[in-house]
Amino acid sequence: MSMISRRRFLQLSAMTSGSLAFGNLADYVPGLTGGTNRVYAAEPIKVGIIDPLSSPYKTSSIHDVHGATVALEMYNKRGGVLGRPVSIIEADDASNVQTAIKVAEKLIKEDRVDFLMGTFNGDVALAVADVAKQQNKLFMATCPHIMDLTGARCNSHTFVFMPNARMMAQAVAPYIVKAYGNRCHMITADTVDGKAALQAMMDALKALNGEVVGAAVTPFGSTDFVAVFTEAKNAKPGVIILNLYGWDLVNALKAYAKLELAKEKIGVGGMIGGEQIGRPLGYANNAGIWGLIWDPKINTESSKRFIQGVIDKYNHTPTSRCYLGYAAMTQILQCAAPARPRPER
Structure with missing residues:
Protein backbone atom coordinates (compact mmCIF):
# COMPACT_ATOMS: atom_id res chain seq x y z
CA MET A 1 0.00 0.00 0.00
CA PRO A 163 -16.79 9.74 20.89
CA ASN A 164 -14.66 9.99 24.02
CA ALA A 165 -15.90 9.64 27.60
CA ARG A 166 -16.03 13.38 28.21
CA MET A 167 -18.20 13.95 25.14
CA MET A 168 -20.62 11.18 26.08
CA ALA A 169 -20.85 12.18 29.76
CA GLN A 170 -21.49 15.83 28.98
CA ALA A 171 -24.22 14.82 26.55
CA VAL A 172 -26.12 12.49 28.88
CA ALA A 173 -25.58 13.96 32.39
CA PRO A 174 -28.02 16.89 32.03
CA TYR A 175 -30.82 14.50 31.10
CA ILE A 176 -30.07 12.20 34.02
CA VAL A 177 -30.11 15.07 36.51
CA LYS A 178 -33.27 16.54 35.02
CA ALA A 179 -35.09 13.20 35.26
CA TYR A 180 -33.83 11.88 38.60
CA GLY A 181 -32.27 14.74 40.56
CA ASN A 182 -28.68 15.33 41.61
CA ARG A 183 -28.13 12.61 44.27
CA CYS A 184 -26.09 9.93 42.49
CA HIS A 185 -24.61 6.56 43.41
CA MET A 186 -21.85 5.21 41.15
CA ILE A 187 -21.21 1.58 40.22
CA THR A 188 -18.01 1.25 38.21
CA ALA A 189 -16.18 -1.62 36.52
CA ASP A 190 -12.61 -2.11 37.74
CA THR A 191 -11.14 -1.40 34.31
CA VAL A 192 -9.46 1.47 32.51
CA ASP A 193 -12.76 2.04 30.70
CA GLY A 194 -14.80 2.07 33.89
CA LYS A 195 -12.46 4.55 35.57
CA ALA A 196 -12.53 6.80 32.49
CA ALA A 197 -16.34 6.75 32.48
CA LEU A 198 -16.43 7.44 36.22
CA GLN A 199 -14.16 10.47 35.95
CA ALA A 200 -16.06 11.84 32.97
CA MET A 201 -19.43 11.43 34.72
CA MET A 202 -18.08 12.96 37.93
CA ASP A 203 -16.82 16.00 36.02
CA ALA A 204 -20.09 16.40 34.10
CA LEU A 205 -22.21 16.05 37.26
CA LYS A 206 -20.06 18.51 39.20
CA ALA A 207 -20.95 21.18 36.66
CA LEU A 208 -24.62 20.39 37.35
CA ASN A 209 -24.26 20.52 41.16
CA GLY A 210 -24.46 16.75 41.32
CA GLU A 211 -23.80 14.99 44.63
CA VAL A 212 -22.20 11.54 44.78
CA VAL A 213 -23.73 9.82 47.84
CA GLY A 214 -22.02 6.46 47.37
CA ALA A 215 -19.83 4.37 45.10
CA ALA A 216 -18.87 0.76 44.42
CA VAL A 217 -16.29 -0.90 42.18
CA THR A 218 -17.05 -4.29 40.60
CA PRO A 219 -14.73 -6.83 38.91
CA PHE A 220 -14.82 -6.92 35.11
CA GLY A 221 -17.05 -9.81 34.10
CA SER A 222 -19.30 -9.71 37.18
CA THR A 223 -22.57 -11.59 36.87
CA ASP A 224 -24.33 -10.85 40.19
CA PHE A 225 -25.03 -7.22 41.07
CA VAL A 226 -27.76 -7.69 43.68
CA ALA A 227 -25.48 -6.90 46.63
CA VAL A 228 -24.07 -3.70 45.15
CA PHE A 229 -27.52 -2.47 44.16
CA THR A 230 -28.82 -3.21 47.65
CA GLU A 231 -25.95 -1.14 49.06
CA ALA A 232 -26.74 1.62 46.58
CA LYS A 233 -30.42 1.61 47.57
CA ASN A 234 -29.48 2.14 51.21
CA ALA A 235 -27.65 5.36 50.28
CA LYS A 236 -31.00 6.76 49.09
CA PRO A 237 -29.86 8.19 45.74
CA GLY A 238 -32.14 9.61 43.10
CA VAL A 239 -30.21 7.70 40.45
CA ILE A 240 -27.68 4.89 40.19
CA ILE A 241 -25.13 5.60 37.47
CA LEU A 242 -23.56 2.53 35.88
CA ASN A 243 -20.05 2.99 34.53
CA LEU A 244 -20.26 -0.45 32.96
CA TYR A 245 -20.64 -1.92 29.52
CA GLY A 246 -21.21 -5.21 27.71
CA TRP A 247 -22.46 -8.15 29.75
CA ASP A 248 -21.54 -6.33 32.96
CA LEU A 249 -24.16 -3.73 32.08
CA VAL A 250 -26.69 -6.37 31.03
CA ASN A 251 -26.29 -8.22 34.33
CA ALA A 252 -26.41 -5.00 36.36
CA LEU A 253 -29.69 -3.95 34.73
CA LYS A 254 -31.13 -7.40 35.45
CA ALA A 255 -30.38 -6.80 39.14
CA TYR A 256 -31.96 -3.33 38.96
CA ALA A 257 -35.15 -4.87 37.55
CA LYS A 258 -35.12 -7.79 40.02
CA LEU A 259 -34.95 -5.45 43.01
CA GLU A 260 -37.70 -3.27 41.49
CA LEU A 261 -35.76 -0.11 42.25
CA ALA A 262 -37.88 1.91 39.84
CA LYS A 263 -40.76 1.45 42.29
CA GLU A 264 -38.50 2.93 44.96
CA LYS A 265 -38.18 6.06 42.76
CA ILE A 266 -34.51 5.30 42.10
CA GLY A 267 -33.54 5.86 38.49
CA VAL A 268 -30.71 4.33 36.50
CA GLY A 269 -28.54 5.53 33.66
CA GLY A 270 -25.06 6.05 32.34
CA MET A 271 -22.76 7.17 29.61
CA ILE A 272 -23.66 4.62 26.96
CA GLY A 273 -26.20 1.89 26.25
CA GLY A 274 -27.96 0.88 23.04
CA GLU A 275 -29.59 -1.96 21.16
CA GLN A 276 -26.63 -4.24 21.83
CA ILE A 277 -27.56 -4.05 25.54
CA GLY A 278 -31.34 -4.10 25.12
CA ARG A 279 -31.49 -7.29 23.08
CA PRO A 280 -29.74 -9.72 25.47
CA LEU A 281 -31.29 -7.92 28.45
CA GLY A 282 -34.86 -8.02 27.16
CA TYR A 283 -36.51 -4.74 26.26
CA ALA A 284 -38.91 -4.85 29.23
CA ASN A 285 -35.90 -4.53 31.54
CA ASN A 286 -34.01 -1.96 29.44
CA ALA A 287 -34.63 0.97 31.77
CA GLY A 288 -32.91 4.29 32.28
CA ILE A 289 -31.30 7.18 30.43
CA TRP A 290 -28.27 6.43 28.26
CA GLY A 291 -26.06 7.98 25.65
CA LEU A 292 -26.49 6.65 22.11
CA ILE A 293 -23.87 6.81 19.37
CA TRP A 294 -26.15 6.21 16.36
CA ASP A 295 -29.91 6.40 15.99
Whole structure:
Protein backbone atom coordinates (compact mmCIF):
# COMPACT_ATOMS: atom_id res chain seq x y z
CA MET A 1 0.00 0.00 0.00
CA SER A 2 1.13 3.55 -0.69
CA MET A 3 1.62 6.04 2.12
CA ILE A 4 -0.83 8.71 3.24
CA SER A 5 -0.17 11.49 5.74
CA ARG A 6 -2.19 11.94 8.93
CA ARG A 7 -3.44 15.33 7.72
CA ARG A 8 -4.60 13.87 4.39
CA PHE A 9 -6.33 11.01 6.20
CA LEU A 10 -8.25 13.46 8.38
CA GLN A 11 -9.29 15.53 5.35
CA LEU A 12 -10.57 12.47 3.50
CA SER A 13 -12.29 10.95 6.52
CA ALA A 14 -14.20 14.21 7.06
CA MET A 15 -15.48 13.92 3.49
CA THR A 16 -16.54 10.33 4.18
CA SER A 17 -18.51 11.32 7.28
CA GLY A 18 -20.60 13.68 5.18
CA SER A 19 -21.27 11.08 2.53
CA LEU A 20 -22.31 8.53 5.15
CA ALA A 21 -24.86 10.91 6.58
CA PHE A 22 -26.25 12.57 3.50
CA GLY A 23 -25.42 11.01 0.19
CA ASN A 24 -24.66 8.14 -2.08
CA LEU A 25 -21.35 6.64 -1.00
CA ALA A 26 -20.42 5.63 -4.54
CA ASP A 27 -20.64 9.26 -5.66
CA TYR A 28 -18.07 10.38 -3.10
CA VAL A 29 -15.50 7.61 -2.87
CA PRO A 30 -12.67 7.32 -5.41
CA GLY A 31 -12.30 3.74 -6.55
CA LEU A 32 -15.92 2.90 -5.64
CA THR A 33 -18.04 2.86 -8.76
CA GLY A 34 -21.27 1.37 -9.98
CA GLY A 35 -21.61 -2.21 -11.08
CA THR A 36 -21.93 -5.62 -9.53
CA ASN A 37 -19.50 -8.51 -9.21
CA ARG A 38 -15.96 -7.97 -10.49
CA VAL A 39 -13.03 -10.22 -11.32
CA TYR A 40 -9.81 -9.16 -9.57
CA ALA A 41 -6.25 -9.74 -10.70
CA ALA A 42 -4.41 -7.92 -7.88
CA GLU A 43 -3.70 -9.01 -4.32
CA PRO A 44 -6.38 -8.01 -1.82
CA ILE A 45 -6.10 -5.08 0.55
CA LYS A 46 -6.22 -6.67 4.01
CA VAL A 47 -7.79 -5.13 7.11
CA GLY A 48 -7.13 -6.79 10.45
CA ILE A 49 -9.95 -6.27 12.96
CA ILE A 50 -9.10 -6.89 16.61
CA ASP A 51 -12.02 -7.25 19.02
CA PRO A 52 -12.73 -9.01 22.36
CA LEU A 53 -14.81 -11.78 20.81
CA SER A 54 -14.57 -13.98 23.93
CA SER A 55 -14.93 -11.42 26.73
CA PRO A 56 -17.83 -9.63 28.45
CA TYR A 57 -17.80 -7.29 25.45
CA LYS A 58 -18.31 -10.15 23.01
CA THR A 59 -21.83 -9.30 21.79
CA SER A 60 -20.91 -5.73 20.92
CA SER A 61 -17.65 -6.94 19.37
CA ILE A 62 -19.50 -9.22 16.98
CA HIS A 63 -21.62 -6.27 15.88
CA ASP A 64 -18.47 -4.22 15.25
CA VAL A 65 -17.27 -6.98 12.90
CA HIS A 66 -20.70 -7.19 11.24
CA GLY A 67 -20.73 -3.49 10.42
CA ALA A 68 -17.18 -3.53 9.09
CA THR A 69 -17.93 -6.56 6.91
CA VAL A 70 -21.02 -4.93 5.40
CA ALA A 71 -18.96 -1.84 4.43
CA LEU A 72 -16.21 -4.03 2.96
CA GLU A 73 -18.66 -6.03 0.85
CA MET A 74 -20.24 -2.84 -0.49
CA TYR A 75 -16.81 -1.83 -1.77
CA ASN A 76 -16.09 -5.25 -3.27
CA LYS A 77 -19.41 -5.36 -5.12
CA ARG A 78 -18.44 -2.12 -6.85
CA GLY A 79 -14.91 -3.06 -7.80
CA GLY A 80 -12.95 -2.86 -4.56
CA VAL A 81 -10.33 -0.18 -3.98
CA LEU A 82 -8.07 0.78 -6.90
CA GLY A 83 -9.17 -2.40 -8.62
CA ARG A 84 -8.15 -4.58 -5.67
CA PRO A 85 -10.54 -6.62 -3.52
CA VAL A 86 -10.68 -5.95 0.21
CA SER A 87 -10.56 -8.74 2.78
CA ILE A 88 -10.97 -8.76 6.53
CA ILE A 89 -9.10 -10.92 9.04
CA GLU A 90 -10.64 -11.23 12.50
CA ALA A 91 -8.64 -11.63 15.71
CA ASP A 92 -9.79 -12.05 19.31
CA ASP A 93 -7.97 -9.97 21.94
CA ALA A 94 -10.09 -11.44 24.81
CA SER A 95 -9.93 -8.01 26.54
CA ASN A 96 -6.31 -8.80 27.42
CA VAL A 97 -3.37 -6.51 26.66
CA GLN A 98 -0.77 -9.22 26.06
CA THR A 99 -3.14 -11.18 23.84
CA ALA A 100 -3.87 -8.02 21.86
CA ILE A 101 -0.18 -7.31 21.30
CA LYS A 102 0.38 -10.87 20.05
CA VAL A 103 -2.55 -10.84 17.63
CA ALA A 104 -1.67 -7.35 16.35
CA GLU A 105 1.90 -8.46 15.63
CA LYS A 106 0.66 -11.64 13.95
CA LEU A 107 -1.75 -9.70 11.76
CA ILE A 108 1.04 -7.38 10.64
CA LYS A 109 3.99 -9.76 10.34
CA GLU A 110 2.33 -13.03 9.26
CA ASP A 111 -1.01 -12.07 7.72
CA ARG A 112 0.53 -8.90 6.27
CA VAL A 113 -2.50 -6.67 6.79
CA ASP A 114 -2.45 -3.13 5.45
CA PHE A 115 -4.54 -1.61 8.24
CA LEU A 116 -5.68 -2.41 11.79
CA MET A 117 -9.04 -1.51 13.33
CA GLY A 118 -11.27 -2.41 16.25
CA THR A 119 -10.73 -2.87 20.04
CA PHE A 120 -13.07 -2.07 22.95
CA ASN A 121 -11.01 -2.00 26.13
CA GLY A 122 -9.02 1.19 26.61
CA ASP A 123 -5.80 -0.47 27.79
CA VAL A 124 -5.97 -2.86 24.84
CA ALA A 125 -6.46 0.02 22.41
CA LEU A 126 -3.41 1.82 23.82
CA ALA A 127 -1.30 -1.32 23.41
CA VAL A 128 -2.43 -1.86 19.81
CA ALA A 129 -1.80 1.83 19.09
CA ASP A 130 1.81 1.38 20.22
CA VAL A 131 2.26 -1.68 17.99
CA ALA A 132 0.73 0.14 15.01
CA LYS A 133 3.14 3.03 15.39
CA GLN A 134 6.14 0.71 15.79
CA GLN A 135 5.15 -1.23 12.68
CA ASN A 136 4.10 1.84 10.66
CA LYS A 137 0.47 0.77 10.22
CA LEU A 138 -2.69 2.86 10.45
CA PHE A 139 -4.93 1.85 13.37
CA MET A 140 -8.58 2.94 13.51
CA ALA A 141 -9.84 2.45 17.08
CA THR A 142 -13.57 1.97 16.65
CA CYS A 143 -15.02 1.49 20.13
CA PRO A 144 -12.80 2.60 23.08
CA HIS A 145 -13.70 5.91 24.72
CA ILE A 146 -10.73 6.66 26.98
CA MET A 147 -9.30 10.16 26.77
CA ASP A 148 -5.63 9.10 26.52
CA LEU A 149 -6.04 7.82 22.96
CA THR A 150 -6.48 11.37 21.73
CA GLY A 151 -4.69 13.03 24.66
CA ALA A 152 -1.56 12.03 26.54
CA ARG A 153 -0.99 8.85 24.48
CA CYS A 154 -2.05 10.21 21.08
CA ASN A 155 0.20 9.12 18.21
CA SER A 156 0.47 9.76 14.49
CA HIS A 157 -0.78 6.32 13.43
CA THR A 158 -3.95 6.02 15.52
CA PHE A 159 -7.37 7.45 14.74
CA VAL A 160 -10.45 7.17 16.96
CA PHE A 161 -14.00 7.01 15.63
CA MET A 162 -15.81 6.57 18.96
CA PRO A 163 -16.79 9.74 20.89
CA ASN A 164 -14.66 9.99 24.02
CA ALA A 165 -15.90 9.64 27.60
CA ARG A 166 -16.03 13.38 28.21
CA MET A 167 -18.20 13.95 25.14
CA MET A 168 -20.62 11.18 26.08
CA ALA A 169 -20.85 12.18 29.76
CA GLN A 170 -21.49 15.83 28.98
CA ALA A 171 -24.22 14.82 26.55
CA VAL A 172 -26.12 12.49 28.88
CA ALA A 173 -25.58 13.96 32.39
CA PRO A 174 -28.02 16.89 32.03
CA TYR A 175 -30.82 14.50 31.10
CA ILE A 176 -30.07 12.20 34.02
CA VAL A 177 -30.11 15.07 36.51
CA LYS A 178 -33.27 16.54 35.02
CA ALA A 179 -35.09 13.20 35.26
CA TYR A 180 -33.83 11.88 38.60
CA GLY A 181 -32.27 14.74 40.56
CA ASN A 182 -28.68 15.33 41.61
CA ARG A 183 -28.13 12.61 44.27
CA CYS A 184 -26.09 9.93 42.49
CA HIS A 185 -24.61 6.56 43.41
CA MET A 186 -21.85 5.21 41.15
CA ILE A 187 -21.21 1.58 40.22
CA THR A 188 -18.01 1.25 38.21
CA ALA A 189 -16.18 -1.62 36.52
CA ASP A 190 -12.61 -2.11 37.74
CA THR A 191 -11.14 -1.40 34.31
CA VAL A 192 -9.46 1.47 32.51
CA ASP A 193 -12.76 2.04 30.70
CA GLY A 194 -14.80 2.07 33.89
CA LYS A 195 -12.46 4.55 35.57
CA ALA A 196 -12.53 6.80 32.49
CA ALA A 197 -16.34 6.75 32.48
CA LEU A 198 -16.43 7.44 36.22
CA GLN A 199 -14.16 10.47 35.95
CA ALA A 200 -16.06 11.84 32.97
CA MET A 201 -19.43 11.43 34.72
CA MET A 202 -18.08 12.96 37.93
CA ASP A 203 -16.82 16.00 36.02
CA ALA A 204 -20.09 16.40 34.10
CA LEU A 205 -22.21 16.05 37.26
CA LYS A 206 -20.06 18.51 39.20
CA ALA A 207 -20.95 21.18 36.66
CA LEU A 208 -24.62 20.39 37.35
CA ASN A 209 -24.26 20.52 41.16
CA GLY A 210 -24.46 16.75 41.32
CA GLU A 211 -23.80 14.99 44.63
CA VAL A 212 -22.20 11.54 44.78
CA VAL A 213 -23.73 9.82 47.84
CA GLY A 214 -22.02 6.46 47.37
CA ALA A 215 -19.83 4.37 45.10
CA ALA A 216 -18.87 0.76 44.42
CA VAL A 217 -16.29 -0.90 42.18
CA THR A 218 -17.05 -4.29 40.60
CA PRO A 219 -14.73 -6.83 38.91
CA PHE A 220 -14.82 -6.92 35.11
CA GLY A 221 -17.05 -9.81 34.10
CA SER A 222 -19.30 -9.71 37.18
CA THR A 223 -22.57 -11.59 36.87
CA ASP A 224 -24.33 -10.85 40.19
CA PHE A 225 -25.03 -7.22 41.07
CA VAL A 226 -27.76 -7.69 43.68
CA ALA A 227 -25.48 -6.90 46.63
CA VAL A 228 -24.07 -3.70 45.15
CA PHE A 229 -27.52 -2.47 44.16
CA THR A 230 -28.82 -3.21 47.65
CA GLU A 231 -25.95 -1.14 49.06
CA ALA A 232 -26.74 1.62 46.58
CA LYS A 233 -30.42 1.61 47.57
CA ASN A 234 -29.48 2.14 51.21
CA ALA A 235 -27.65 5.36 50.28
CA LYS A 236 -31.00 6.76 49.09
CA PRO A 237 -29.86 8.19 45.74
CA GLY A 238 -32.14 9.61 43.10
CA VAL A 239 -30.21 7.70 40.45
CA ILE A 240 -27.68 4.89 40.19
CA ILE A 241 -25.13 5.60 37.47
CA LEU A 242 -23.56 2.53 35.88
CA ASN A 243 -20.05 2.99 34.53
CA LEU A 244 -20.26 -0.45 32.96
CA TYR A 245 -20.64 -1.92 29.52
CA GLY A 246 -21.21 -5.21 27.71
CA TRP A 247 -22.46 -8.15 29.75
CA ASP A 248 -21.54 -6.33 32.96
CA LEU A 249 -24.16 -3.73 32.08
CA VAL A 250 -26.69 -6.37 31.03
CA ASN A 251 -26.29 -8.22 34.33
CA ALA A 252 -26.41 -5.00 36.36
CA LEU A 253 -29.69 -3.95 34.73
CA LYS A 254 -31.13 -7.40 35.45
CA ALA A 255 -30.38 -6.80 39.14
CA TYR A 256 -31.96 -3.33 38.96
CA ALA A 257 -35.15 -4.87 37.55
CA LYS A 258 -35.12 -7.79 40.02
CA LEU A 259 -34.95 -5.45 43.01
CA GLU A 260 -37.70 -3.27 41.49
CA LEU A 261 -35.76 -0.11 42.25
CA ALA A 262 -37.88 1.91 39.84
CA LYS A 263 -40.76 1.45 42.29
CA GLU A 264 -38.50 2.93 44.96
CA LYS A 265 -38.18 6.06 42.76
CA ILE A 266 -34.51 5.30 42.10
CA GLY A 267 -33.54 5.86 38.49
CA VAL A 268 -30.71 4.33 36.50
CA GLY A 269 -28.54 5.53 33.66
CA GLY A 270 -25.06 6.05 32.34
CA MET A 271 -22.76 7.17 29.61
CA ILE A 272 -23.66 4.62 26.96
CA GLY A 273 -26.20 1.89 26.25
CA GLY A 274 -27.96 0.88 23.04
CA GLU A 275 -29.59 -1.96 21.16
CA GLN A 276 -26.63 -4.24 21.83
CA ILE A 277 -27.56 -4.05 25.54
CA GLY A 278 -31.34 -4.10 25.12
CA ARG A 279 -31.49 -7.29 23.08
CA PRO A 280 -29.74 -9.72 25.47
CA LEU A 281 -31.29 -7.92 28.45
CA GLY A 282 -34.86 -8.02 27.16
CA TYR A 283 -36.51 -4.74 26.26
CA ALA A 284 -38.91 -4.85 29.23
CA ASN A 285 -35.90 -4.53 31.54
CA ASN A 286 -34.01 -1.96 29.44
CA ALA A 287 -34.63 0.97 31.77
CA GLY A 288 -32.91 4.29 32.28
CA ILE A 289 -31.30 7.18 30.43
CA TRP A 290 -28.27 6.43 28.26
CA GLY A 291 -26.06 7.98 25.65
CA LEU A 292 -26.49 6.65 22.11
CA ILE A 293 -23.87 6.81 19.37
CA TRP A 294 -26.15 6.21 16.36
CA ASP A 295 -29.91 6.40 15.99
CA PRO A 296 -31.62 4.08 13.48
CA LYS A 297 -34.38 6.66 13.05
CA ILE A 298 -32.00 8.88 11.03
CA ASN A 299 -33.90 8.80 7.76
CA THR A 300 -31.31 9.30 5.02
CA GLU A 301 -30.67 7.16 1.96
CA SER A 302 -27.20 6.17 3.19
CA SER A 303 -28.60 5.22 6.60
CA LYS A 304 -31.26 3.10 4.92
CA ARG A 305 -28.58 1.36 2.81
CA PHE A 306 -26.54 0.60 5.90
CA ILE A 307 -29.55 -0.79 7.78
CA GLN A 308 -30.63 -2.94 4.83
CA GLY A 309 -27.06 -4.14 4.28
CA VAL A 310 -26.86 -5.50 7.83
CA ILE A 311 -30.31 -7.10 7.57
CA ASP A 312 -29.47 -8.77 4.24
CA LYS A 313 -26.12 -10.08 5.48
CA TYR A 314 -26.89 -11.06 9.08
CA ASN A 315 -30.68 -11.14 9.39
CA HIS A 316 -30.77 -8.62 12.24
CA THR A 317 -31.24 -4.87 12.44
CA PRO A 318 -28.02 -2.97 13.16
CA THR A 319 -26.92 -1.65 16.52
CA SER A 320 -24.82 1.44 17.14
CA ARG A 321 -21.79 -0.88 17.36
CA CYS A 322 -22.58 -2.11 13.84
CA TYR A 323 -22.55 1.52 12.77
CA LEU A 324 -19.15 2.16 14.35
CA GLY A 325 -17.63 -0.79 12.49
CA TYR A 326 -19.32 0.21 9.24
CA ALA A 327 -18.34 3.87 9.38
CA ALA A 328 -14.77 3.19 10.52
CA MET A 329 -14.17 0.64 7.74
CA THR A 330 -15.65 3.06 5.21
CA GLN A 331 -13.28 5.81 6.30
CA ILE A 332 -10.27 3.51 6.07
CA LEU A 333 -11.15 2.42 2.53
CA GLN A 334 -12.11 5.94 1.46
CA CYS A 335 -8.65 7.13 2.40
CA ALA A 336 -6.88 4.13 0.89
CA ALA A 337 -8.36 4.77 -2.53
CA PRO A 338 -6.74 8.12 -3.42
CA ALA A 339 -3.44 7.62 -1.59
CA ARG A 340 -0.33 8.17 -3.68
CA PRO A 341 3.32 7.29 -2.96
CA ARG A 342 5.34 9.97 -1.24
CA PRO A 343 8.43 11.18 -3.10
CA GLU A 344 11.67 9.89 -1.64
CA ARG A 345 13.85 12.40 0.21
